[in-house]
Amino acid sequence: MYFTYTFILALGLVLTFPYYLVRFRKYLPTMADRLGSLKIPQLRRAIWVHAVSVGEVKAVEQLLERLRQQFPEKPLVVSTATPTGQQVAHARSDIVDHTFYFPIDIPWCVRRAVERVDPEMVIIAETEIWPNFLRACRRRGVRVVMINGRISDRSFSRYRLVRRWLRRVFEDYTMIGMQSERDRQRIEAIGADPRKVTVLGNLKYDAVASTRNVENALASLLIRWNPLWIAASTMPGEEELVLDAFGQVLNMHPGLKLLIAPRHAERFEAVAEIIKGRGLEMVRRTQLISGNSPVLLLDTIGELAALFQYATVVFIGGSLVPTGGHNVLEPARQSKPIVFGPHMENFRDMVRLFLETNAAIQIQSANQLAPAISNLLSNPQHASDLGRAAFAVVQQNTGATDRVLQILEPVEAPR
Template identity: 40%
Template sequence: MHLLYSFCFTLGFLLALPYFLLQVLWHKKYLSNFKQRLGLLPAALWVSAQGGIWIHAVSVGEVLAILPLARTLRQKWPERPLFISTTTITGHNLANQKLGGAAQVFYFPFDWRFSVRRSLARVRPQIVLIAETEIWPNFLRECQLRRIPVLLINGRISDRSLLWYRKIRWFMKKTLAYFSYCCMQSQIDLERIRSLGAPWEKTGVCGNLKYEMYSPDDLEEKIEAYRRLLGLRSSSFLVVAGSTMKGEESLVLSAFQELRRNGPQALLLLAPRHPERFKEIEQLLREHPFHFIRRSAISAKDQPDPTRAPEVILLDTMGELATLYALADVVFIGGSLVPTGGHNLLEPALFSKAVLFGPSMSNFREMAEHFLRKQAAFQVANESALAGKFIELYQDPALRQQMGRNGYQILTAHRGATQCLVNRIEALLSEPRASIP
């Protein structure tokens, strides 16, 4: 089974190689992480004879989700080194930014046995935690051979993944058996992973880590600093379009243009999901009748001219969106007007913000349905409906506030996943096992 899988993985890598080479040439991507993905980790990586805790979080969303858990684990077991691996460059940068002082951050290995073995031999973890549904058969098998428990945390099976996994259920059943335990986000996810062959006694629901959000202690100070930096006034009406995807920005701009006809004080903060698209979106903005500015062009010494304030701010920086949601009057969830499955609703809910999203929310279906039931969000079918809701919420501050309160109540009512996972991790760490190889 593993020989066939390794052959297919290598074939897929070779087929994708031209794309990676183009990314290297055009965007200088992947050069910095290629060695680490082959298992050649930095010599400075600190390990302990007692064994550390390795958390794998593939990209930005997963890194944000595991932050509360990572900090809790650091407090509970300060003697154990904490390792965070990611796959994407943006995820790696965010992990360094948020946890660099408390964890050692590196790139997850390609799923070849030689690269996996190098990484495991260097890190020598006592336990591995894999966020969401990163299922890498060779990695899981090598962990089992070393008697390293692997815990799936915040597990979820999307509609698209379920269709694919069902076609290879025989393979999934064998692979899922390598997990020591699968902690799923919801009952639906639990039923799905069991239907794929995961042992019933090794699966359960722990909740969604993304609900474990808390405002930073210095939030008010940060909000005021950003308010001054962006030149926001008390009369400003800020719409934040977060994590927008290709083909979506033009729809948002069209809806925002309708809003501006009704509310000239309206300002749009446009935050594309992928940094490599910043230049593309800048060109798109030049084709629209908006006065815009890039966030990276704004500094404390060079703030927007109040006599010609921008109508659109392109957020072309990383790590700021989550805090900037706190300044918003209305938040649009990107990836939902185009068929990509949407993004997390909870970041704006943390700050009690009114939320709008489109028809494509398959990645967060259960959460989106809950927000709609509790009247914490509106779902729109297209750009025209989005414009209508922008205008409605602009004209009705009380409705915005009530939606925000409803969303925050959903967030607080679903906390508890961190403690559930800590209990499961503690149980696995206490089980007898062979010495670390």
């Protein structure tokens, strides 16, 4: 089965490489790392933490700080799969010794990477299942721990088709830490050994709040922009819906401003054209001159979390289109009222907690977006109550990092 998996993966990479070469040329500088040729010195007995992108890196940030304190003499490295994740990880060079891109799951690629890092332990955030990588670690006697694991409805259906093989793959994990009881049940149903599985909670509740300083010119603008609606991490097909709603809300709240933050940097230009096509005046974050325009396009990476403090109301993108939604915790930490759509499948348990405690508003269609935003702007007490409840949910669900460190102690004991 490993041969079949590797053959299909390699064939897929060969067939799609010309497309990605043209469509995502920015990824070319990352290919050396992905092929296993890491631009780092030869390490010895490192602790390797893998976090796919920005959200996962932020989720493990506190864990990284604690690992640095607990194992000051060991090399601490972080791998990611995306350039944005790499930027965030590299920004923590005060505690992380090296950062690089995770290798493609082809045997010779992962073997070269594992040999270069020479890890004593690998910690994988979220449910990243790379059979050849796990196999390479097992052969070198490397302990591999999954943390913050979750299995979505869509992934569960796919994994069940290959659960017999996954049973063998899961044997290569030393420990498997899941976010919730449902996630634990699901990973056991697709082959994980129940003796290795435990529920640790969601590390994203422990994520370090943004301490990034907001540039003076931007801060001065946003302080004056009151009320301010932040549409965070929008996805294709969503900006049009947000702009439609914005136009409607302006009739009731003519002073409203909109900050729109596309999820992916490669869409900045397209979103700018969408805004211009609506006849709206717009200012881009990278071309900030004046604050007379009603719309600000946040065309930078890494600033959004620090800007939630200025929001009057926040809409979470990726939720009006079927892409699974995005993390609500960053605006919740700022006690902001949060609105999201029906498609929050990737944050199922988190959303349940927020809705059960009246800490957020879920709408079922784009037609409900304008009324929901307008209602919060018209009822500041209701908005304040939502924000306080959201902050309380965050406070009540921290502690996953401590639980992870507790399970790492026995893992480390035999070294």
